[in-house]
Amino acid sequence: MCGIVGLHLRDPELHVRLGELLEAMLGQVVERGPDSAGVAVYGDRRRCPEGHAAVSVLDAPPGLAPALREQLPGRPDVLVTVAGDTAVVAAPVAPEVLARAVRAAAPDAIVVGTGTDLTVYKGTGNPRELADTYGLAGAQGWQGLAHTRMATESAVTPEGCHPFSVGEDQCLVHNGSFANHATIRRELRAEGVVFDSENDSEVGARFVASRLAQGEDLEKALRALCERFDGFYTLLVTTGDGFAVVRDAIACKPAIIAETDAWVAMASEFRALAVLPGIDTARIYEPEPERVYAWRR
Incomplete structure (x- = not known):
């Protein structure tokens, strides 16, 4: 299960509504992941x-x-x-x-x-209550993402919930399961990478971070992930100037993208997009398997 929502604002006039809109989107995917919820906000000057x-x-x-x-x-x-x-x-x-x-x-x-630019919040419990705890509705900024988790690969703990932010201004959220994450974890550990949880999603995040550190851009790093990781997954990855979505070759995990001149958004279900202003005129589509969809600030 698990639920993903993400919002990349193109219109600066919407920056004051980022938290309000993200909270509304999050509320539509609670049933997909009632165990815990994490949120990342870019540009919230209340906290940074x-x-x-x-x-x-x-x-x-x-x-x-x-x-x-x-x-x-x-x-x-x-x-x-x-x-x-x-x-x-x-x-x-x-x-x-x-x-x-x-x-x-x-x-x-x-x-x-x-x-x-980045502030991250993690916790266990009901996602709607956690959004209140984080003060999400009052957040302002230009980009954000949220994740509701139904734990399958590791314990229900704050450190095990998404997003995983393991590089500067970088986040990854994941719906699905990596089949060979233990092998890649061992390889990264051999290179000196330290892990904070047993969550398979953290392996994906640290793999992407390692590729970015080698000078690759986000699109190339995600193409490398598709080549290296086995399993079923939808990923949303954000950086200080980027927003990207990719699915595995089978693409059985749900994902919907919507675009207008004012924003780009993705979610695990359409109802999370239906709360956005201008959704009636948006271009709405399902991302194709193993194609990286990326937008820059």
């Missing part, structure tokens, strides 16, 4: 002000902000927003500097998102 980096963290200890100030050069002000199981930390430093400081100040915490 301009000129700051943001790091999303699970299991953040109390008193994280003052501990981080001690770790950061110049001891800048640190903004910490707690949203259920997730804490979003923001500071006026580079993302890798902030992530390194978080790991030093809170070695038992799990980093689930980093970037200058």
Whole structure:
């Protein structure tokens, strides 16, 4: 099962409605994944002000902000927003500097998102209630995605739910199952890659991140994933300037794409797209097997 929704806004006038629209879409796929829900938002300056980096963290200890100030050069002000199981930390430093400081100040915490545009939230429970916990309706920005999970490959825990963000401003959500994920996990571990969960989707995310780190663009990285991974899957992958969808060769996992001049959206079911403004004039279609559909900001 599992439910995926994603929204890439072309019209800047809609940026103030990103959270409202994404929450409405999420509410239409709750039955596909009632165990947990994760959300990623790009450009929400409530949580990541301009000129700051943001790091999303699970299991953040109390008193994280003052501990981080001690770790950061110049001891800048640190903004910490707690949203259920997730804490979003923001500071006026580079993302890798902030992530390194978080790991030093809170070695038992799990980093689930980093970037200058990206905030990630994960939790277990009813997706509609989690959306309230995350403050999703008030989020503003230019792109977002959400995932509702019915756990099949790993335990129902915050770290096991989607999205998986393992590169700067990068996210992946997945509906389906990778048949050979254990083999690819071993290969990536041999290259020094560290995993945070047993979820097969994290393997896909880290594979894509490794290809992007080698200089490939998102389309080429996803074509490589199709060549390397076996199984049945629909993927939505986002970066700081991109939004992409791909399905496996059989394409038995559902996916619908809709486009207008104002936005591009995808979802596991049409009813999640029906809540969007202008859907009556949108171009609506089902993505073809193993074809990468990609849009850039």
